[in-house]
Amino acid sequence: MVNQEKKIKILLAQFPLESHSRGLITVAGMLRDAGMEVILMGNARSEQIIKVAIQESADVVGISSYCGGELALGDELLSIADKEGIKDHTIFVLGGIFPPNNTPRLKEIGFNAVFPPSATKEEIVNNIKSAIAAK
Amino acid sequence: MSTHDADKIIGFDRSHGGIVRSETQAGIPLKAVYDCEDIAHMEYERDLADPGQYPYTRGIYPEMYRNKLWLKSFIVSYSTPEETNKAFKENIAAGQTGLRLLSDLPTQIGIEPDHPSAWNSMLCGGISSYALDTYERMLDGLPLENVDYELAHAGISSALLFYSFLVAIMEKRGLNIAKLRGSAINDPFRARIVYDCPDFPNEIARRICLDLIEFGAGNTPKWKSYAPNGVDPQQSGLDAIHEVAEVLGVATAVYSDLIKERGVNLDDIGATVFSMDAEADFFETIAKFRATRRMWAKIAKEKLGATTERAMSLRIGIRTSGLSLQTQKPLNNAARVTLQILSCVLGGVNSLDASSIDEAIGLPSKEARMFNLDAQHIVTHEANVPLVVDPLGGSYYVEWLTNEIEEGANKVLAEIEHRGGMWACLESGWLRGQIEQGRLKEQQEINKGKRLIVGMNAFQGEEGPINRAIKDTSYRVPSKKLRLETIAAIKRLRKTRDQQVVIGALKEVYRATKEARNVVRPVIEAAKTGATTGEVVGVIRMAYGYRYDPLGEVSMPSFINEVTRGEKGG
Numbered sequence: 001m002v003n004q005e006k007k008i009k010i011l012l013a014q015f016p017l018e019s020h021s022r023g024l025i026t027v028a029g030m031l032r033d034a035g036m037e038v039i040l041m042g043n044a045r046s047e048q049i050i051k052v053a054i055q056e057s058a059d060v061v062g063i064s065s066y067c068g069g070e071l072a073l074g075d076e077l078l079s080i081a082d083k084e085g086i087k088d089h090t091i092f093v094l095g096g097i098f099p100p101n102n103t104p105r106l107k108e109i110g111f112n113a114v115f116p117p118s119a120t121k122e123e124i125v126n127n128i129k130s131a132i133a134a135k
Numbered sequence: 136m137s138t139h140d141a142d143k144i145i146g147f148d149r150s151h152g153g154i155v156r157s158e159t160q161a162g163i164p165l166k167a168v169y170d171c172e173d174i175a176h177m178e179y180e181r182d183l184a185d186p187g188q189y190p191y192t193r194g195i196y197p198e199m200y201r202n203k204l205w206l207k208s209f210i211v212s213y214s215t216p217e218e219t220n221k222a223f224k225e226n227i228a229a230g231q232t233g234l235r236l237l238s239d240l241p242t243q244i245g246i247e248p249d250h251p252s253a254w255n256s257m258l259c260g261g262i263s264s265y266a267l268d269t270y271e272r273m274l275d276g277l278p279l280e281n282v283d284y285e286l287a288h289a290g291i292s293s294a295l296l297f298y299s300f301l302v303a304i305m306e307k308r309g310l311n312i313a314k315l316r317g318s319a320i321n322d323p324f325r326a327r328i329v330y331d332c333p334d335f336p337n338e339i340a341r342r343i344c345l346d347l348i349e350f351g352a353g354n355t356p357k358w359k360s361y362a363p364n365g366v367d368p369q370q371s372g373l374d375a376i377h378e379v380a381e382v383l384g385v386a387t388a389v390y391s392d393l394i395k396e397r398g399v400n401l402d403d404i405g406a407t408v409f410s411m412d413a414e415a416d417f418f419e420t421i422a423k424f425r426a427t428r429r430m431w432a433k434i435a436k437e438k439l440g441a442t443t444e445r446a447m448s449l450r451i452g453i454r455t456s457g458l459s460l461q462t463q464k465p466l467n468n469a470a471r472v473t474l475q476i477l478s479c480v481l482g483g484v485n486s487l488d489a490s491s492i493d494e495a496i497g498l499p500s501k502e503a504r505m506f507n508l509d510a511q512h513i514v515t516h517e518a519n520v521p522l523v524v525d526p527l528g529g530s531y532y533v534e535w536l537t538n539e540i541e542e543g544a545n546k547v548l549a550e551i552e553h554r555g556g557m558w559a560c561l562e563s564g565w566l567r568g569q570i571e572q573g574r575l576k577e578q579q580e581i582n583k584g585k586r587l588i589v590g591m592n593a594f595q596g597e598e599g600p601i602n603r604a605i606k607d608t609s610y611r612v613p614s615k616k617l618r619l620e621t622i623a624a625i626k627r628l629r630k631t632r633d634q635q636v637v638i639g640a641l642k643e644v645y646r647a648t649k650e651a652r653n654v655v656r657p658v659i660e661a662a663k664t665g666a667t668t669g670e671v672v673g674v675i676r677m678a679y680g681y682r683y684d685p686l687g688e689v690s691m692p693s694f695i696n697e698v699t700r701g702e703k704g705g
Contacts, residue, residue, distance in 0.1 A: 016252035016686075017240050019289060019330045022371055022458075025571070026578060045252060067240060068612035069255030099497060100606055117462040117495055118591070121582070 008132065010060040013041040013049045015073045023096060023117075024064040027124065034125040036060075046077040050084050058090065060128055065096040071105060078110040091131045095119060152594070156585055160416035161374035162576075163539050169531035177534060182429070186483075186524045190432035192425050192537065193525035194483035195406070195448040200521035205479070206283055206452075206486035207511055208233030209504060212261035214613040216272035219262055222501070223277060230508050233283035233317065235488060236273075236297065237261035245292040245334030245672035245685050249622045252686055258613035260498065263621050265669070266628055267662045270300040271307075279305050283486075284317035285452070287410075291343050292334040292672045294321035294360075298347060299659040302355070307663065318359035318408050318452070321347055324385045324557065328566050329367040333685035334672050337561065343654065343675070344389060349397045350655035352404055361389060362408040366454045368566075369412040372574030375423045376540055380547035381566070382409050383430055388557035390439050401441040406450050407431065408485075413455040413475040420475070421527060422536035424451055424482030430541055452486040453479050460495045463590035464598055465605040468492035473510050480520050481527055487511065493605050500608040625667065632665035634694065640664045641674050641698045648678035674698055 012028055014021070021042070028038045039056055041049065053061050061081075063074065074094060081087040087110065094106055095115030106114045112131040115124055158164045177183070184190060187197035196202060211226055211234070213219045223234055240256035241248065241263070248263045257263060264270055279301065286297050298319055305312045323340035326332040335343060344361065351360030365373075365382035373381060386407060393399050401407075409427065413420050431449040435441035455475040460468045469492050479487050489507040491499030514520050527533040551560050560566045580586040587593040640661035647657045658671055673683040673691065677699055683691035 015255040017244060017246060017256050019240055019244075022574065026574065029575065029578070043252075067256035067259045069259075071612075072615070073255050097495070097497060099612075 008036040008060060008128070009039070009056065009058050010036050010062055010128070011039045011041060011049070011053050011056060011058040012062045012064065013044045013052075014064045015067070015069050015077075016043040016045060018043055018064070018067055020064075020066040020096075023066070027062070027064070027095065030121040030124060031062075031128075034121070036125075036128075046073060046080050049077060050080045050086065053081075053090060054084060054086060059132060060091040060093060062128075063092075063094045063096075065094060065098060068098070070094060070096070070098050071102060071109070074106055074111060075109050089135060091128065091135065093124075093128060093131070095124070155587055159375070159419040159536070160414060160586075161376045161419060161540075161543075163376075163419070163536070163543070169535050171531060173531055173535040174538070177538070182538075183528060183534075189436070189444070189447055190429040191448050192429040193528050195428065195450065195485070197524075199483060199524040200480070200515075201524075204515065204521065205484055205511075206233045207231055207508060208235050208283065208285060208452075208486050209488040209507060210235040210237045210261075210287060211504070212237040214239075214258035214262065214617055216262050216264075216269050216275075219273050220275055220277070223273075225501075226504070226508075227277075229505060230512065233285055233486060234277075235285040235287050237287055238264045238293065238297070240289075242668060243289045243293050244330065244332045245290055245668060247667060247669035248618075248625055250669070250684075250686070251688055254618065257618050258621060263625075264297065264300070265625050266665055266667045267300050267303055268628070268665070270297070271304055274304060279308065280310055280314035281316060284315070285486075286317070286319035286321075288320070289326060289330040290332040290334040291321060291323055291326050291340040292332075292668070292675075294319040294347055295343050295655065295658055296662070296668050296671060298351075298358075298360070299655065299662045303659050303662045306659070312355055314357065315355045316357045318362045319347070320364050320410060321361045322364040322385060323389070324381075324561055324566070325364040325367050327561060328570060329371050335676070335685075336679075336681065337558075339675060339679055339681075341392065341558075342651075345393055345397055346653045346655050348389075348393055348404070349399055350653055352399050356405070359406075359408045362410050362452065363389070364410045366410050366412040368570060369414065370456065370458045372570035372572070372577065374573050374576075375414060375416070375419050376543035377547055377569055377573060378412060379423060379427050379430065379540060379544040380551070381569075382411065383427070383434060383544065384548055384551050384557045384560075386431070387434055387438060394439065401435055401439050401446040402443045405443075405445045406448050407435070407446075408450045408452055410452045410454060411484075413453050413479050413484075415456065415459045415471065415475075417474055417478050418533060418536055419540070420478040421482040422533055422540050424479070424484055425525075425533070425537045426540040426544065427451065428483075429537070430544065450485040451483075452488070453484045454488045455479070455490045457490045457494050460490055460492070461588060461590050462495040462606075464596060464602050465492055465496060466602050467589055468495070469506065469510075472507065473514075476507075476510055476514055477520065480514055483525055493608060496606050502608070503605075628665055628667070636664045637661070637666050637670075638694060638697050641666055641670060641695075644671060645674045645678050645698055648675045670695070 028040050031038050091112045093113040094111050103114045113127040183192045186194040211222045238261040239258050241253040247265050302312050323344050348360040351358050363382050363386040365378040368381050369378040428449045432447045435447040441447050472489050491503035493503045554560050643657040644661050647654045
């Protein structure tokens with residue numbers, strides 16, 4: 001379990017090539033407001049995201065997705081995380097615009113929390129905190 | 136339970152749902168009533184004038200929609216050229232009068248489908264138009280003369296390539312390219328501040344944008360090669376006042392370069408088109424269009440030396456706000472879209488691309504798009520709104536608000552000037568900072584309940600079967616098979632085309648770029664040989680000394696050596 005006293009470190013990224021960055025930047029602001037340390041990575045491929053997550057010892061990896069690649073690339077991301085040995089102690093969350101019935105499938109893939117466009121700041125922050133507590 | 140409580144529960148409490156703000160969406164403070172005192176300083180001929188008369192506040196044509204309704208246009212783009220072609224034909228039959236073309240995100244920023252970063256967004260939001268034959272299939276059986284085409288893409292390379300594709304197809308069909316109609320956004324500021332497009336660095340984008348305007352003015356006079364864009368900066372965070380300032384600033388910056396560097400005058404170009412946003416605030420949106428027309432007329436005449444009526448009259452093309460649409464209770468989006476359409480018509484716009492009610496959930500379904508068209512037909516034929524020009528002209532409030540927006544935008548423009556002009560503000564990041572500040576302010580208002588959004592932070596309610604049905608119709612993600620087929624197709628193209636002809640054509644693109652000649656004709660010819668988008672982008676970048684791949688992830692194909700050989704001084 002991650003020490004609750006420590007500042008939560010979250011790496012935020014989008015799978016390339018994503019041009020919808022407003023959601024990610026807005027959420028980054030919300031998480032900073034909630035006292036988390038945010039690393040905003042922008043567009044990055046799965047292997048690059050995992051590499052930075054390891055380098056930065058991120059507690060959480062957050063993905064923003066609008067283009068429809070969330071299932072295929074989400075699966076790839078978590079496979080690489082597994083191979084690199086960080087899946088078990090890192091929280092993976094995903095938000096954005098995607099078909100509502102992809103939510104259960106994303107959880108099956110291994111995302112600890114999935115946020116549709118209606119998610120509020122409180123929901124995002126609380127879900128991340130409780131996912132960390134549950135690990 | 137007391138009687139008082141019961142009244143509250145069944146909704147008799149009149150204060151429930153009361154007004155929470157007294158300023159417009161952009162923060163202009165409002166009084167409860169406006170009267171003649173508020174516009175006492177105005178002079179009709181100077182500040183308003185009849186429609187069709189300078190400064191065009193009331194509209195650019197004397198009879199506006201009586202003579203010509205606004206262009207009904209929207210993006211119709213599916214994953215394959217064939218699906219898109221079929222949809223174009225169906226929409227034209229349903230009353231659509233302009234075809235708004237889009238490609239998938241990788242193509243829009245100069246990245247080809249077999250690039251390692253392309254997979255995620257490949258075929259999402261449009262076709263992968265990596266070479267001329269994709270456009271030929273998409274436009275098969277569709278007229279290219281006297282139909283309005285709009286190129287709405289993000290990158291400047293897209294404006295260059297897809298304009299070239301349209302011209303190349305016309306020439307291959309034996310048509311007169313002077314009859315090509317429509318517009319391209321081709322806005323180097325939007326490409327940077329909104330999309331941060333990797334295709335061309337600012338210096339290349341700035342030059343190609345001018346090449347397109349210059350070539351268009353000489354060869355396709357009915358085509359607007361440049362439509363400065365306020366929609367996307369506003370959707371990214373700017374308010375209405377900043378949107379007006381930004382779009383006017385962008386237009387002034389590019390046209391000043393054009394006049395100085397190319398000797399092309401505003402009179403040679405004719406009417407200018409701005410693409411602007413229709414936001415949630417109804418009267419502010421109407422006033423914004425009126426103010427922008429008046430401000431542009433003055434800038435064109437006084438700053439840019441326009442002498443013809445056409446060059447001073449601004450056409451406004453609209454994309455209604457996708458940002459204002461909500462996932463929660465999406466049926467409500469029908470009301471939002473309808474109000475935005477109405478504000479556009481009351482504001483005298485010239486073309487309208489309305490967002491779809493399911494747009495917060497996914498790409499629009501066909502039925503949602505038909506609603507957009509039908510809503511416009513209802514505004515026209517049932518509500519009789521367009522029968523009279525500028526019906527709000529003379530309203531104390533609307534005239535006062537139009538003046539306020541002009542004054543506010545002029546203050547922002549003065550600050551931009553003070554900071555060294557638009558290009559300096561782009562390079563320094565100041566423009567991007569404005570967007571971020573606007574976004575933050577908006578988010579704070581929403582969090583504090585100062586801006587109520589029905590279903591989101593107020594009046595949440597329950598969703599029933601109608602709302603659920605709207606959510607269920609969102610688009611399907613392109614299959615893995617379709618993506619692999621697209622990758623195979625571009626590889627096949629590279630193998631089957633006449634490579635020596637391609638090399639020769641790309642050589643000319645490279646030379647023209649290096650020798651500061653207009654690149655548009657060489658790009659049109661390269662397109663005809665089967666040169667791909669990534670190759671054209673790569674060769675232009677190399678002529679400026681940049682690496683071939685905008686993302687620096689793949690190495691240059693070896694044949695590009697032959698393109699650039701002998702051009703580096705031995």
